[in-house]
Amino acid sequence: MRSASAADFNATRFIARLRSRGLTWVLAIAVVLLQYPLWLGEGGWLRVREGAQKIDIQLALNQRLEVRNASLLAEINDLKQGRDAIEERARNDLGMVAPDEWFVRVVPAQSVQSGKTNE
Template identity: 50%
Template structure:
């Protein structure tokens, strides 16, 4: 009887092995579920980014306002009848040599 109990216990342990530790275990299912949640969140962010890019492409194809905005912001372009003013913040130190030092060192 004792031998039968040991054999049954071993048989139960062998049957439980794949459920808890094997390839299709609960731990692996939990890990895959977490990966799935992360991938879905990443896909949602990428869908939002793609929608924004699609809207920008459609705007660039349909009108000149977006083209003008990009030319102003990225290339620093201005219209012919406009005057450009640059306001310098005196609280921040200049990143390069100052204009006064460049003029003073000119021949």
């Protein structure tokens, strides 16, 4: 049989081991809880990355729209300044012909044979 002091020593050692392991678990849980907002929280890394992707997509869209707007603005300025741009637009879009002109339409041979037209 063991002596009382030996049993006391083993109990003390057990309690010390339990405390150190408990402290380790408490610290591990604390680290995990502190990491959660960094990765998954309101201003977390994943949301910041998602927001950056949305910003990149919007910037690309804005750039395309700026190019389109610049071309429309140039076309508007052409239409405001001279009659040539208006005539060109009427000829291309509406098929208009001036009074002293002839309109000749050339149809490719392939479309005539197949019965298809370019319209």
